[in-house]
Amino acid sequence: MITKIAFVRKKEIPPSAPPITEVGLIGWLRQNLFSSWLNSTLTVLSVYFIVIMLWDFIPWAYGGHWNTKSLRECLDLDPDVACFSVLTARWKQLLFGLYPAEEYWRPTLTFIFLLLAIVPILFPKFFRFFWFSIIYPGLAVWLLWGGSFWSISIVYIGLTLGALFFLTLIRRYLKNYMIAAILAFLFTAVFFLFISNPLVGLLNVILPISLPFVESLKMGGFTLSLIVGVTGIVASFPIGILLALGRQSNLPVIKMICVGFIEFIRGVPLITLLFVASVLLNYFLPPGTNFDIVLRVVIMVTLFSAAYMAEVIRGGLAGLPLGQHEASASLGLTYWQSQRLIIMPQALKISIPGIVNTFIGLFKDTTLVSIISLRDPVGLASTIRADQKWNGIYWELYVAIGLMFFIFCWGMSQYSQYLERKLKTDK
Amino acid sequence: MSSPTLPPSESFKFSMLLSDTRYRGMSLQVITFIIFMAVFFWLVDNTIKNLALLDKDVSFNFLWLRAGYDINQRLIPYTSDSTHGMAALVGILNTLLVAFVGCIVATVLGLFVGILRLSKNWIVAKLMSAYIEGFRNVPVLLWIVMVFALLTEFTPAPRAFKGAEPEATMLFFESIAITNRGTYFPAPVLAEGAYWLLLCFGLSIVASIYFIRYSNKQKKDTGKSLPTFWISVAVIIFPTLILFFAMGQPVSLEYPYLKGFNFKDGIHLRNSFLALTLALAFYTSAFIAEIVRAGIMAVSKGQSEAAASLGLRPNKIMSLIILPQALRIIVPPLISNYLNLTKNSSLAIAVGYMDVRGTLGGITLNQTGRELESMLLLMGFYLAVSLLISSFINYFNRSFQIVVR
Numbered sequence: 001m002i003t004k005i006a007f008v009r010k011k012e013i014p015p016s017a018p019p020i021t022e023v024g025l026i027g028w029l030r031q032n033l034f035s036s037w038l039n040s041t042l043t044v045l046s047v048y049f050i051v052i053m054l055w056d057f058i059p060w061a062y063g064g065h066w067n068t069k070s071l072r073e074c075l076d077l078d079p080d081v082a083c084f085s086v087l088t089a090r091w092k093q094l095l096f097g098l099y100p101a102e103e104y105w106r107p108t109l110t111f112i113f114l115l116l117a118i119v120p121i122l123f124p125k126f127f128r129f130f131w132f133s134i135i136y137p138g139l140a141v142w143l144l145w146g147g148s149f150w151s152i153s154i155v156y157i158g159l160t161l162g163a164l165f166f167l168t169l170i171r172r173y174l175k176n177y178m179i180a181a182i183l184a185f186l187f188t189a190v191f192f193l194f195i196s197n198p199l200v201g202l203l204n205v206i207l208p209i210s211l212p213f214v215e216s217l218k219m220g221g222f223t224l225s226l227i228v229g230v231t232g233i234v235a236s237f238p239i240g241i242l243l244a245l246g247r248q249s250n251l252p253v254i255k256m257i258c259v260g261f262i263e264f265i266r267g268v269p270l271i272t273l274l275f276v277a278s279v280l281l282n283y284f285l286p287p288g289t290n291f292d293i294v295l296r297v298v299i300m301v302t303l304f305s306a307a308y309m310a311e312v313i314r315g316g317l318a319g320l321p322l323g324q325h326e327a328s329a330s331l332g333l334t335y336w337q338s339q340r341l342i343i344m345p346q347a348l349k350i351s352i353p354g355i356v357n358t359f360i361g362l363f364k365d366t367t368l369v370s371i372i373s374l375r376d377p378v379g380l381a382s383t384i385r386a387d388q389k390w391n392g393i394y395w396e397l398y399v400a401i402g403l404m405f406f407i408f409c410w411g412m413s414q415y416s417q418y419l420e421r422k423l424k425t426d427k
Numbered sequence: 428m429s430s431p432t433l434p435p436s437e438s439f440k441f442s443m444l445l446s447d448t449r450y451r452g453m454s455l456q457v458i459t460f461i462i463f464m465a466v467f468f469w470l471v472d473n474t475i476k477n478l479a480l481l482d483k484d485v486s487f488n489f490l491w492l493r494a495g496y497d498i499n500q501r502l503i504p505y506t507s508d509s510t511h512g513m514a515a516l517v518g519i520l521n522t523l524l525v526a527f528v529g530c531i532v533a534t535v536l537g538l539f540v541g542i543l544r545l546s547k548n549w550i551v552a553k554l555m556s557a558y559i560e561g562f563r564n565v566p567v568l569l570w571i572v573m574v575f576a577l578l579t580e581f582t583p584a585p586r587a588f589k590g591a592e593p594e595a596t597m598l599f600f601e602s603i604a605i606t607n608r609g610t611y612f613p614a615p616v617l618a619e620g621a622y623w624l625l626l627c628f629g630l631s632i633v634a635s636i637y638f639i640r641y642s643n644k645q646k647k648d649t650g651k652s653l654p655t656f657w658i659s660v661a662v663i664i665f666p667t668l669i670l671f672f673a674m675g676q677p678v679s680l681e682y683p684y685l686k687g688f689n690f691k692d693g694i695h696l697r698n699s700f701l702a703l704t705l706a707l708a709f710y711t712s713a714f715i716a717e718i719v720r721a722g723i724m725a726v727s728k729g730q731s732e733a734a735a736s737l738g739l740r741p742n743k744i745m746s747l748i749i750l751p752q753a754l755r756i757i758v759p760p761l762i763s764n765y766l767n768l769t770k771n772s773s774l775a776i777a778v779g780y781m782d783v784r785g786t787l788g789g790i791t792l793n794q795t796g797r798e799l800e801s802m803l804l805l806m807g808f809y810l811a812v813s814l815l816i817s818s819f820i821n822y823f824n825r826s827f828q829i830v831v832r
Contacts, residue, residue, distance in 0.1 A: 031547075032547065032548060032549040032550075033548055033549060033550060035547065035548075039546075039547070039548045039551075042543075042546070042548050042551045043548060043550055043551065046548075046550045046551050046554050047550065049554070050550075050554070250452075251452050251455065251456050252456070253456040253459055253460050253463075254455070254456060254459055257459065257463055263814070263817075264810065266813065267806075267809060267810040267812075267813035267814060267817075268770070268806045268809045268810055268813075269770035269771065269773040269784075269809055270770075271773045271774065271776075271784065272773065272784070272788065272802065272805055272806055272809065275788065275802065276802060279798050279802070280798055280799060280802055282477065283473070283474045283477045283478070283798075283799060284470045284473055284474055284477075285473055286473050286476075287473070287476055287477055287480055360563075360564070364564075364565070364566040364567070365566070367566040367568045367569060368568060368774070370568070371568075371774070371776060371777065378566070378568055378569055378572070381572075394573075394576040394580060395576075398569060398572065398573050398576070401569060402565045402569050402573075405564065405565050405566055405569070406560075406561070406564045406565055409563070409564035409565075410560060410564045413560075413564070
């Protein structure tokens with residue numbers, strides 16, 4: 001038995017602090033920036049790069065002039081700093097193009113309403129305000145182009161009557177959806193062909209509400225980008241879904257038409273399609289037709305991005321296991337029921353990143369309209385630079401325009417990442 | 428026991444064409460086909476009527492008429508006396524040149540940025556994601572005009588190189604001049620015997636390919652690996668180098684020099700070409716970087732852990748385990764990005780570069796008034812390129828994708 005022990009520790013040693021090189025700021029620096037010689041070199045290079053960029057940029061931007069009358073004046077004051085005066089002088093043009101100055105409130109209001117209208121779509125919490133998103137397109141068209149209030153709302157009235165007619169037929173008289181749909185379509189067509197015009201005339205007499213008409217060529221700046229971009233995004237999504245379904249269809253004629261359309265559109269640059277819209281479309285339409293250039297551009301941009309959208313959604317559809325189709329069929333769901341309830345929700349979820357990328361691409365592509373001489377921000381930049389007062393200015397304009405596009409596109413990509421996280425069902 | 432009953436044989440009713448699933452597909456297709464053809468013929472009929480009104484016909488004869496305009500960058504002999512067809516060809520070659528150079532630069536940059544974005548170095552990763560977000564979220568047209576402005580406004584004019592104490596100097600031992608009229612490089616001049624050199628170089632490349640095959644076979648058979656990379660580099664470089672000096676340096680460089688107010692000789696890359704190529708390459712590289720990153724991240728972590736537990740070194744894990752699997756995911760979207768770059772090169776008009784849209788779809792179209800024919804040819808060209816590329820993607824997918832079940 002051991003009785004004599006030289007030393008017994010009675011108290012536990014308190015845990016010693018970790019070495020200073022492993023925790024806190026130094027530890028972080030060592031782990032993240034200086035873990036090896038290669039990493040250290042990269043860090044030093046990056047810091048050097050950032051410093052020289054900021055060294056030039058901050059004094060240039062911070063000391064910039066905002067209130068001169070021309071570039072000449074800026075250069076006389078201090079040639080080494082930015083001349084933001086061009087933005088002060090021309091910001092209205094960059095935002096609204098040639099829109100009449102006393103009507104600026106209309107695009108502004110349209111933009112505010114746009115923000116309100118997308119809230120119910122983006123955040124399900126506010127879905128009860130979805131009715132506003134539905135009336136928004138008509139409201140926006142009326143606000144931007146003006147004219148009689150009734151000539152826009154008649155579209156809504158006609159479509160609502162058509163829908164009511166369809167529902168009544170289904171509920172009371174008919175079983176077959178297709179025949180009911182055809183009858184409802186005929187009803188709506190009759191309404192628009194024969195009844196709508198006299199009705200609008202009557203309503204205009206009874207209650208004249210109208211705004212001064214603004215022609216399409218006056219639209220410009222970010223207003224134009226947003227008109228083309230938002231309409232394209234909203235319209236290309238359903239068309240894209242239909243094209244994707246058509247491409248997957250087992251009906252050969254429909255499949256062939258869809259494949260041909262998608263491959264043709266994806267095979268040519270958008271700019272050639274825009275040229276078709278501006279130069280060739282007059283050949284394809286009955287002699288004497290001449291319809292709005294903005295509408296033509298919107299249609300082309302929509303078709304263009306619908307083809308890309310179709311491919312993205314097809315990718316999502318292909319990513320679903322075949323069992324999902326089979327299971328929904330064995331439950332007795334019809335084609336459209338299974339698409340609506342089983343297939344599409346999953347396929348769309350998988351393809352969110354691609355869909356949003358297509359949206360972003362479309363929004364960026366709206367700048368191409370400057371090449372067919374519409375006045376979008378990039379086109380306006382050349383107009384402004386052609387002005388004698390601002391001849392020779394580059395960065396101030398380009399940085400401002402780039403920043404505007406960046407905010408919109410980056411916002412969209414951030415939202416898509418949020419949506420992906422929210423819809424993620426597996427870990 | 429009851430005998431199995433047959434379903435009651437129904438007589439065909441007209442409404443079954445729409446309500447019965449057996450016939451509905453067929454009748455739907457017939458309706459669609461009729462509508463499609465009707466729209467098609469309506470468009471063709473309108474076109475014929477419109478052409479008749481304008482007193483025009485459809486003919487491609489204009490391709491053999493004198494063009495009468497100059498093109499500042501041409502890869503094949505062309506003067507203003509050449510035909511419109513030649514002008515279109517010059518344009519096509521210019522488009523392909525931008526696409527080719529742009530794709531190479533974009534791939535190199537994209538790989539570099541994509542891999543660096545995965546770096547554990549915080550500041551490098553952030554810098555790279557700033558690069559990617561910056562280029563991806565701003566329209567490419569804006570990038571093209573910005574790069575063009577950078578090249579023309581912030582570079583010295585050729586006369587700045589003049590005088591005893593010039594304001595600007597040439598780079599790399601007086602060989603490269605960056606001016607606001609473009610960049611001048613030394614051009615190689617082939618003297619007599621240079622073709623032997625080219626032949627030798629070609630043979631060395633073939634030899635190195637055979638060597639790599641041999642060494643791979645060796646590795647499979649014996650398990651020993653040779654220093655393949657260095658040996659093949661030596662095989663490519665040294666014979667040509669030795670021959671070069673043995674034959675008395677048959678290839679020399681012709682340096683650009685200042686004459687009057689401009690540079691002479693050497694290879695002249697115009698700013699329009701540089702701006703378009705660089706801007707497209709930067710823009711596309713941001714997308715490629717994301718594809719590379721996604722591809723590498725898609726290889727499951729178990730793969731690299733398994734490789735590490737087999738005792739492979741990190742660089743071997745990358746080259747033998749991760750990259751071959753990542754490439755399968757990377758290549759198809761990579762190629763479709765090349766296609767996008769090619770199509771985006773049609774924005775050349777913004778900087779005045781004469782690509783096929785500028786010649787065939789621009790000046791030729793305006794001079795001859797043949798909108799329909801020019802646009803058809805132009806679209807046909809782009810369509811051919813893209814169908815070629817997408818058939819390659821399909822071939823790649825078929826031959827390299829993992830076969831499931």
